[in-house]
Amino acid sequence: xxxxxxxxxxxxxxxxxxxxxxxxxxxxxxxxxxxxxxxxxxxxxxxxxxxxxxxxxxxxxxxxxxx
Numbered sequence: 886x887x888x889x890x891x892x893x894x895x896x897x898x899x900x901x902x903x904x905x906x907x908x909x910x911x912x913x914x915x916x917x918x919x920x921x922x923x924x925x926x927x928x929x930x931x932x933x934x935x936x937x938x939x940x941x942x943x944x945x946x947x948x949x950x951x952x
Contacts, residue, residue: 890940895921898921898939901923903923903924903925904921904922904923905920905921905922905923905924905936906919906920906921906922907919907920909943909952911947916944917943917944917946917947917952918941918942918943918944918947918952919940919941919942920938920940920941921938921939921940921941922936922937922938922939923936923937923939924936925937
């Protein structure tokens with residue numbers, strides 16, 4: 886489920902160079918969801934990069950519709 890982050894938590898995440906923040910839009914370009922993650926070094930090699938998900942959310946009216 887959605888982690889309860891403060892607005893400062895999100896602002897802090899925006900300032901990180903390893904942060905990934907994506908939004909999901911509907912056909913009217915309204916935001917219906919988001920995902921927050923970070924790029925991290927892969928555990929099995931020094932060169933590969935993995936991603937970790939830290940937070941995700943979908944508007945209630947858009948849930949259970951394949952978003």
